[in-house]
Amino acid sequence: MLTTADVAAAEAEELRQSRSWLRGLLVPKVLFGLAIVVFFLLLAFAGPLIDHTSPDTTSAAALRAPSLGHWLGTTQQGQDVLAQVIYGARISMEVGLGAGVLTTLWSVLVGLTGGYIAGVGSELLSMFSNVFLVLPSLPLVVILAAYLPNSGSTGVILVITATGWAWGARVLRAQTLSLRRRDFVEAARATGESSFKIMLYDILPNELAIIAATFLASVVGAILTEASIAFLGLSNVTQWSWGTILYWAQVSGAELARAWWWFVPPGLCIALVGTGLAFINFGIDDVINPRLRSAGPATLTRRDRLRLRLRSRPTAEGARTAADPAAPAEHDHGNERVPVLALRHLSVEYGGNQVPVRAVSDVTLTLHRGEVLGIAGESGSGKSTLARAVTRLLRPPASITGGEMIYTTRSGRQLDITGLSDAELRKFRWEEISIVFQSAMNALNPVLTLGAQMDDVLHAHRPQMKKVERAARTRELLQLVGISPDRAGAYPHELSGGMRQRAMIAMGLALDPEIIVMDEPTTALDVVIQRQVIETIGRLKDRLGFSVIFITHDLSLLIELCDTIAIMYAGQIVELAPAEQLYRHPQHPYSQGLLGSFPTLTGPRRTLTGVPGYPPDLRRRPPGCQFQPRCPQAFDACTEAIPLLTRREDADVACFLYDEATVGDNHG
Amino acid sequence: MAEPVLEAVHITKHFPVHGGRQLQRRTVHAVEDASLALYPGTVTALVGESGSGKSTLARLLAGLHKRTSGEILLRGQPAGATRGRAFRRHVSDVQLILQDPYGSFNPMLKIATHLERAVRIHEPGLRGGALRARTGELLKQVHLLPAGQFGEKYPHELSGGQLQRVSIARGLAARPSVILADEPVSNLDVSIRLGVLNLLAELTTEQRVALLYVTHDVASARYFAADTAVMYAGQLIESGPSEQVISEPAHPYTRLLISSAPDPARAAGTGPAEDRGQPPSLITPPAGCRFHPRCPLAMPRCSEQAPPVFTLGGGHWTRCWLYSADNDNPDGNNPPGEPEGTQP
């Protein structure tokens, strides 16, 4: 049992880690960006005090390249370019910040209001900002500047604000709209909170990140626009800004005279400030959208690749057993049960920057031909991770860290799925094992028709099939699941949820696989549709003879549907038994608790308690049996070691209650 | 039987469909002529699938939607305002709990802040120590102890079950007489659900609250609620004591629902016959009884006239022509037998 001190320490640590949005900001790229911006701010406001050279003084040293006397060379009038750049920083930054602030204020006002109020007012405000968004801003800027010639900073700031506010307003409006629809705003309304307080407490704080991002982007835009206005000579050209330097450079033909030192530095300064601000923005973006942080699918870490190479074995022609003597013996129950997939001591870890988390620990189980195996578990059980592991669909930072998955083909050949190369894997996939996901809305490509999505898997695996043959097969598959073949030209969003799920099953059958893995296929469906889909699966299985791995949290569904059920908890299998036996006589305390969590439709009404305690936290594992903190039948041995799956009464249970060695202690 | 504390009387709600060809204004007939009564100290289940209108009905009762027609009575007085002082008065007596615990809380505020905001709406004078005491008391009522520790956490630091308890605590801040729970446990782990349901049952009994339990899970309705009402396509089609509705369902849809639900205890092979189709569009619902296109026992009358309420005794009623006294059907008021085998 964890001591209270341990718990307190762990809680404090967790608190620190989860409040890490500030941490998320202190990453190298943000700091780099900040450094650049701070440097230029200092340059702008302190530079002229340090370097006393005046930018205006002419001299006879015209168009000199950079030298010790003039670090950035001289202009055609002999003026010091460095001094101009330093002085120019001031106006450029001033205008940039000033316009940025004003623009953001206006954007926030229009955007937030437009997003929060409903109805006609909101539409009008949106139209208003969209119009300004589409109007080409540079010509408008030029016109405004032409009407107000030679205006100083204030004029320029106003012009920039008037033409640049629309983008921020649109972004903020979209964000506010989505926030307004979020449940917690509705919940706040339901408690009777006033609209003003909702805006203040709920909407505004959640917008801060986007407002900050908008502000930074506005500053970049403002600096660039100011440079353009100055470059065109539309503002006061005697006031030094980076754009003005470029104006004079171009007017004097600097580029033709190869005086690169005149126009390159101001441009670089503008770009550096822009880059610095953009980097800070990236940091904010990462905090808002954490997906950008983790690596993409096609990237394997070096460690992963090493691991794969070590485990990769050439696929031999003849049968090759991969029996592990420590594994439990095959239990054939006297029938002809041929194993088709054997998992031995499979482990999956989520790596990444933090401490690795074991999602699947030492899983050993066997699927037989024609069998329906159910895997039940709740959050943290590892069942979905197991499904992805079996189909080799784990994305970094998850990877298989141990064990093997042996697949037996119809001809008796054995393959270790974990060791398949990329090319072998692509051939193996869908031919032998296919998968059906939970959310068919997301699992079907929204821009391709149903037929096209079925066609391309046929095309990829059966290159000798002609187009008409593929179309015929597609029609055949759709009919198998009860979808009219003329729906092949439909897009996913045109189909109902149940139909989409059945279409996914049809797709899974395209190549006559041996195994179909179904990861919560009916969880998002209504119970009536779910029943239809389940019956379809049963029908097809009887007809085509494939095996099914069915993963769900709904244990009562599994008992109706499956031959064998495995119960997972905290990444381990705690019980593996025939369905009927699990229902009548569950052995593991978690199985008992889980079964007892499902109210029945028939039979006597009793008070049920479910399972006490909280779901497991895989980052802070208790010692010994993972279920022990919640187990009503725990005893001393449970914290000392992890129980292994052992055979008992036609089932496999991982519990010390049934371990001969410890049973004596229990009753001692 | 005690007086109902909150009642919906012939409530109808139509939503306009935005956009579309502006030639005809289309409406979603989300709730049609629904009447429901909630009694103190009683749990009433509202069962239906997605699109049945059950969540809309709950929100109508909570005053979050304006009703198109019908009445809402709070202790016999007209209620259901959606704005202003009348709304705030309504809300101080009727509280809504939402399905997704993580979505129901502003991720940037602490638990204690959430509860304090709720308390201050209904007890504006409380400050400082008294305020903290009250929030502590609320956390205690939902068994989240030690209260101080939970108050300091942020929503994402709690588990789903814990957060849903906080949701309930927030509702209790108003000292309501009615709690409307919209699928309160559907997003939670199976083994946690019962804890939260038992808590709700306990609060209902101890505080004499009327609880509306909206769900799609018929089995939990039987376990938890004294009465069950079934909704289909925006209409209430059956209602009565839970045990009776579930063990002797009268309406063909209710039967379909119950026989579709997974039940390991049921002997294998007595599943429903192949069902045709899915719930109808609520923009152009079928004429007459809205279930008739899918009903294996449909009669010509069903497509012409919408059936009225037929009482079946013991508080059990249904809207189905099968129970009309003047039927040609010789089975009269008795539940008809299983339909003939339909084609596979």
Next chain:
Amino acid sequence: MRMLARRLFFYLVTAWAAITLNFILPRLMPGNPAQGLIERFNGRLSPGAVHAIEILFGQPHTSLLSQYFSYWGNMLTLNFGTSYAFYPSPVAQVIKQSIFWTLVLIGLCTIIGFVIGTLLGMFVGWRRGGWRDALVPMTTFLSSLPYFWFALMAILVFAVTLGWFPSSGGYGIGVEIGPTWPFISSAIYYGFLPALTVVVASVGGWLLGMRNMMITTLNEDYVLLAEAKGLSRLRVMFTYAGRNAVLPSVAGFAMSLGFVVGGAIVTEIVFNYPGIGTVLFQAAKGQDYPLLEAIFLTITIAVLLANLFADLAYIALDPRTREA
């Protein structure tokens, strides 16, 4: 179709707003732009031309509303007045002469930039790590450089130092304008550097946007399923990830186009390219209000048309926008 109707309505409103803006601005400005302009012509305007200018910029002693009607009359007959900087040409003629050059330059470059940027973004987003991630700061830096700076650099490097391309103009001196090969080849030769500038300067934005969207899309279930189906990597990248990731770029084309147009205009100025940008510059320097406002309108209409094409493209790419 519903979406298209809404967009069309929106474009009409925007066009109306641009026209009305042109009407309001001179009447808001300090001083009296109309009178100022007429005086600057120094009596060289015919009474009809004077009247036109008054209608466009401010008639004394007439109500705002009737001025607005007369203004619309002029707009619909495409009477934009007489140009000051290009006297005595009417404004409409000045624009007609230069718009062709700009359309070709900007049109081609936008498309090329979009295609290159999007393709590169797709590749960079597909695999992460290593040199690809280093591309991001570089691209960010590049897209923060002003367009005209690129133009200056291009002139310095390719025109002055290497001497490969001319530094200004749209076609060779002495070449006659017409659909002949000498003219076309001359136009390409002179247009190469401006085009290069616009493409290089705009690619960064498209690239970054597409890259980010690619990364988000790659986490979608349908991409995972495509891999599970054993499809070739190329097909997954293009047809499953790419085709979905490109949608926001097409949808956001409106905003991006504004930047590109602005940048291209400034580029024309640097290269003295005979497009509408150079004309705009001269109009601004000479405070040629009639020409300025007409250019603004023209560019606005062109941008709206481009947006319309982008909308059509989006409808073609995303079947969810097509109602049955």
